[in-house]
Amino acid sequence: MAIADDNAFELPKLRSSFTLENDTEFLENDNVAGTALLFLLFDKFFDVKFCPYQPLDAAPVFAAISKKHDVNDLATSPADSSIIASASGDTSIRIWSLDPVHANRPCLVILAGEANEGSVAFYGDCILSRACHDNVISLWRIEGFSSTNPPPTESEAPTAQTTVPTNYEEASRLTRSAFVPTISPQCPSQYTMLLQFHTPNCGPQFFMRFKLHFVPDQHPVLAFCNAAGNVFFWDFERLVAYREFMEALRDPGRDKGKQLPHPSWMRPVKGRPKDLKGRHGGGDKDVSSAFRAEAIRLNEEIGGDYNVETLETWASRYSQDDPHEPLKAHKTESSSANFVGRQTAWSPGGEWCVVVGSSNQALILQRWSNKGSTSRTSASASAPPSASTQNGTA
Template sequence: MAITDDNAFELPRLRSSFTLENDTEFLENDNCAEFFDVKFCPYQPLDAPPVFAAISKKHAFHDTGRYLLSAAHDQIINLWTLPDLPTEAIQTPARVHYPHFSTSAVHSGIIDCVAFYGDCILSRACHDNVISLWRIEGFSSANPPPAESEAPTAQTTVPTNYEEASRLTRSAFVPTISPQCPSQYTMLLQFYTPNCGPQFFMRFKLHFVPDQHPVLAFCNAAGNVFFWDFERLVAYREFMEALKDPGRDKSKQLPHPSWMRLVKTRSKTDSKGRQGGGDKDVPSTFRADAIRLSEEIGDYNVETLETWASRYSQDDPHEPLKAHKTESSSANFVGRQTAWSPGGEWCVVVGSSNQALILQRWANKGSISRASASASASASVPPSVSAQNGAV
């Protein structure tokens, strides 16, 4: 397996932050000084200086423009199909009364943010401490949009008991569950976002443009900005498959990407009284698999294998993956919204106290072109395409 390490895998670093004066001083009904939104101007060349705006005081379109996601405080996520839009002036606007997919089963709290990743969905709710990546079974944007008459209504499903799955989910793509399709949606991955507490209105942002790595960014309620590079998940899977290949030459250690860092084995109790090695709070499933794999291959210690698995393994969709990189600012900063520049070089987070964090990657290596970012790395495949292989 060819391993290529270049700045395409680099993740942002915190460069600066600034705070604006309290703009709520003269408002009677709003004394909370917070930025709740930030956007980069998308209408500019990639080589132009990035411009962003932070705004004081959840919806998502599919790239095809035919589908819309909505979410709200009622814990429900809806997928709407947009009808063919008129090309001439009309007197009465078209109304879409029912979504073609609706579920309250994915999250149990107020839903903050939803986004498409290919045909799959990223979503987050307060109290969950995770961002979920999942797909609607049977849905493909490559197929013709379903007719309005196919949208399931609340009266279509009459639950026979509380445990019935269709009580929480309605879908035009899989109207009824069966042994062949036992679920109307499938959880693919979860990303661990600790220290969010009871806070809501905290939004992630996925940088997802052609010829660059998809990178998910999110800031928690303790000033920590988390990043996940989806291309690393693909590279890790390929590396582990090559590592487990019984036909490889085991006299030579397989080279690993530099971002898959080795972890030194510590004694049961080190000089500072700490136990073990590797990441803290690594799930027991990762630990058990790491012990077995270390005994089988012998190339890497248990601490290294379990640390890698806790960040990059896709084997268990219900074990949240730790961030690939974390940048920290003030512990009192609550992140509300994250934005990426069109070229992917800059990431801005806004939130409490009218504060904005500015993060940058590729700073010491010049501006990387979109073409060169992907030239030495395999193309990222949305999970909707690679779902048959069970991988992102």
């Protein structure tokens, strides 16, 4: 039984949390320095993963890791479970094979690098990434790249860099791609930023990673926890639904005598008197002036169906018009203000989300509680962005 549309748009709610006791405090006191070192190593979770091979109707199982080793992350190939990629503290990526034929030399290739990227994931042919200190998660498109095309030849592949960039501007100039020659000379850009997602209050923390739940017939949902115990969620299908709703709202042929029904998760904001609005009006505080200007223009265009504060709040969460204006979270769940989230994981069926971090604490979040099946067919959600996509996320 497919769940209703409102349920498909539901985002996780914090259900429980637990903290594992740090047993290093019971060690003998004759090695104070060693005890302190062990405390630093074991007082936080660094990683969490669900078992990916269970049937969707089985109880999900996850494992949390409390000590940061030289290997920061592992990923199993979705096409061949015997192929594993590891990300190491030396900034390299190694590809391993569990096939018995490679028992003597299981490491197939080492991909060396000179940069530290906090978190990265594919979304179709596009890339989601987050770097330390940026306070945003960015969605990129590699110009000229399509996963349906054959790999570039050896002669087309970029050669190794010998210069280490010292700042953002220099790093941009040194970035090279094997796919630029496949597009027209009028479009020399190697990559295009499509969207940014706002992740405030992360401070100088490193090793804070997001997770994208992206499976067939479900909405793609991005999750991230900051350094203040706030878990942020963005439903990519909401961006599509918002765009379609605004196009219908702008339609000059619609009956303006009837208010267009809006999705249940797009709640109108009650306007406040002018003398109480201050700089940001009655909507969200800290909303970009670009979203404010967009809301004022739209309010005049549609004839006042929704007030400026409502349109401003909606745009700050769902508008894809300006890729340089980070979108606020569609939902925020809060725990302790002292909790620093390190890693996020989704159960294979998308019902459970677990966040782990400081103090060996884990947050357990759930959606679709007592709602039956979680499957839902959605054409736009099932079709991730490809190289042919020019705007937005669908």
